[in-house]
Amino acid sequence: MPVRVAESSAPSQVSGAHSEESSPPICSLLTVGQAFSGTQNVSNLQKEEAWRVNVRIQGCDLEHGYLCGTMEALNVPMADTPVVTFWEGEIVDAKNYTFYTGKWEATPEDDIRHWTKFPSFAPLLSRVEADGGKSLDLSNYPYIFMRWKEQYFVNVGTDCGLTIAGFYYVCFSCSDGSINGFYYDPNSSPFQKLELKCANEGRSGFSFSSYELQ
Numbered sequence: 001m002p003v004r005v006a007e008s009s010a011p012s013q014v015s016g017a018h019s020e021e022s023s024p025p026i027c028s029l030l031t032v033g034q035a036f037s038g039t040q041n042v043s044n045l046q047k048e049e050a051w052r053v054n055v056r057i058q059g060c061d062l063e064h065g066y067l068c069g070t071m072e073a074l075n076v077p078m079a080d081t082p083v084v085t086f087w088e089g090e091i092v093d094a095k096n097y098t099f100y101t102g103k104w105e106a107t108p109e110d111d112i113r114h115w116t117k118f119p120s121f122a123p124l125l126s127r128v129e130a131d132g133g134k135s136l137d138l139s140n141y142p143y144i145f146m147r148w149k150e151q152y153f154v155n156v157g158t159d160c161g162l163t164i165a166g167f168y169y170v171c172f173s174c175s176d177g178s179i180n181g182f183y184y185d186p187n188s189s190p191f192q193k194l195e196l197k198c199a200n201e202g203r204s205g206f207s208f209s210s211y212e213l214q
Helices: 108-115 119-131
Strands: 035-041 050-061 066-073 083-091 143-153 167-173 179-184 192-199
Touching: 035 179, 050 192, 066 143, 108 119, 108 167, 108 179, 119 167
Parallel strands: none
Antiparallel strands: 035 050, 035 192, 050 066, 066 083, 083 143, 143 167, 167 179, 179 192
16 A cells, blocks of 8 residues: 555476366465564655555455455554555466456556566466466465455545555465565556565454454
8 A cells, every 4th residue: 555656585396287176275374364464665766664564364265266354554654543454365376367467557567577576486487478377287386476456445534645556466475474565556656565474363463353344
């Protein structure tokens, strides 16, 4: 959820053939209720700035490539309260979704430019360029790639000075639960980086039930 502005190690497990039953690896760290905490870099040409961010998974359906959750941004300069958004995610599994977004103003070139920011994507690049990764079997891959799209503000109005017009390219590590992401919105500063780590339950993050959803 950037400010509303306008300005100019490689994994070893990659399968060759795609299976109709292929789905992302079962990961105990990507489950309902799991919390993550970290920062989002929202720096621009004028100043360096980073917000503290908490994320909590509220729903996850690997079979259909879907998950959803809430994102809480703290210490946002123009807000007198933490800003919470509800987001929905697409899991890139070569069955429900591919690496090519096909919406949200993202071209295939934009997709490649952002996915290649993740070192774990390098072994997949040639096949993704060929067919969007449809021929890949990602079921044993140690990373899960996703897109997160914020749908609405939970506890503030749309006049809060932030935008949710864009979306995040996300890479999740199945080994340690770390999350890296890059925000894409043609009208926001490019490549705003999201960095999250697994948070101990009850020690950080927020309670979903504390906010009234739309």
